[in-house]
Amino acid sequence: MNLERRLEGRLVPLNVLSMKLTRLSIAAAAVLASIAAAMAASPESPVGAASCSGCHPARPDLESAVPRLAGRNAADIVAQMRAFRSGQRAATVMDRIAKGYSDAEVEAIAAWYAAQQ
Amino acid sequence: MNGKRTSRRHFLKTAIAAGASTALRQAPAVAQGTSRVVVVGGGFAGSTCARALKRLDAKLQVTMVEASPTFTACPLSNAVIAGLRELKAQQFTYEGVAGDEVKLVVATAIAIDSQARTVALDSGETLSYNRLVLAPGIDIRWDALPGYDEAAANRMPHAWKAGEQTTLLRRQLEAMEDGGLVVISVPANPFRCPPGPYERASLIAYYLSTRKPRSKLIVLDSKDVFSKQRLFQNGWKELYPGLLEWVSLSSGGKVTSVDPTTNTLVTDFAKHEAKVANVIPPQKAGRIAERAGVADQTGWCAIDPVTFESRLQPNIHVIGDAAIAGGMPKSAFAANAQAKVCAAAVVKLLRGETPVSPKLINTCYSLVAPDYGISIAGVYHPANGQLAEVPGSGGISQVDAPRSTRSLEATLANDWFRTITTEVFR
Secondary structure (H helix, E strand, O other), rough: HHHHHHHHOOOHHHHHHHHHHHHHHHHHEEEEEEEHHOOOOOOOOHHHHHHHHHHHOOOOOOOOOOOOOOOHHHHHHHHHHHHHOOOOOOOOOHHHHHHHOOOHHHHHHHHHHHHHO | HHHHHHHHHHHHHHHHOOOOOOOHHHHHHHOOOOEEEEEEEHHHHHHHHHHHHHHHHHEEEEEEEEEOOEEOOOOOOHHHHOOOOOHHHHHEHHHHHHHOOOEEOOOOOOEEEEEOOOOEOOOOOOEEEOOOEEOOOEEEEEOOOOOOOOOOHHHOOOOOOOOHHHHHHHHHHOOOOOOOOEEEOOOOOOOOOOOOOHHHOOOOOOOOHHOOOOOOEEEEEOOOOOHHHHHHHHHHHHOOOOOOOEOOOOHHOOEEEEEOOOEEEEEEEEEEEEEEEEEEEEEEOHHHHHHHOOOOOOEEEEEOOOOOOOOOOOOEEEEEHHHEOOOOOOOOHHHHHHHHHHHHHHHHHOOOHEEEEEEEEEEEEEEEOOOEEEEEEEEEEEEEOOOEEOOOOOOEOOOOOHHHHHHHHHHHHHHHHHHHHHHHHH
């Protein structure tokens, strides 16, 4: 929480942000791991996840400036979404999209993606 | 004993006759693994939905009815018109859809009996369904603009369904001599792809500025405001000064009739005789929607925002451009997102479960020039019986963003097209 507060409201260079996000990731990992385990077997996506693959490629072989989400660390996805929402991370469309999702929704989506290969 | 059986049978019969229920008829079908879903239309909405249904429940029998063996995508087709891209890059076959064990039927659905739950095809075949998904896209309202009928479209192309019309408009621009007048007419809302006419105007202006710089482009609009307006207008001022003129509704931009013999567009204030005329006409849901009884007096289809089930006919879902999706625009991105949500709802309904309230995204890129992209995005959820934008979310690209951002968004526009068409068709 302290870490989040420190990140709030100012521009952080990417490498520093990434370091901080990694620390945040470790903290959130335990919580997310349990959600991930529960979701792993489900072909059904959590609320709000179905739209993501319109831009984030499902296939690993597809060339795109937009990163693939499947198999990514859940805590990383959560941290990035928070950074997009707060404006700490510069964005083209993700800032506008992140503002439409609650923390709980983002956590469920992140866990679902993390559980995929 | 006897009496009891009769009354139960009578109850069943009555319930079925009333078309009331889903649970009674579907339960046995689900038990045998033979629930049938028919999807009509193989565009972004229909193809996505058919594949998503099979992925969510491999036992479902999913049949997709589509008149054409090849799909021609509209997004980026304005770049084809401007000579920046070939039509072939817009075309996709249905091998990927069929590969997911969706049964493909190349035919046109001509009638739907919502009581008997059957779809009649022009081939003479009849398909029965437990649930039907209609994704018919748009049809042109041939009766809405005096002078503009199907024959007129051969002279004054609409190019609002990608394919031959796209090529025709491109050929006309290529054949035009430098110094010619190009006119685009834009209808009132709602219509497919709200920013589309302005992207088209931008890319035609790009073509003219680079190839035929003495030419002029006039956009006659039936509206005073439009999607991504400030971004487009700033781009036009910067890139195409003196070449592109936008005439709003209140400045007399509404086209009231056309004359294809002279290529003339008529407003209350002027007659524009164009060398190339692109008439984007008023539209409605694809005709099968009307025949199924799911289109209302507006010509579009009211739906439940959780399940996309028609407000007018039970067991029929409508997705994509044909649907009235509240704040969601008629875009390929929205169609794809709606299709996945609808598929999940259909699977749950067939199992007698309650669909969850969804959240959907729309993201639309437009090109103002080949390396100059802008976007609009939004997040939507059901609110007061409609799909409404989640407060605080969404919006357009920053108005004062540097050219590097515009260039990045142009790249993202192309990446988006590759990603979504791969998901839907490959």
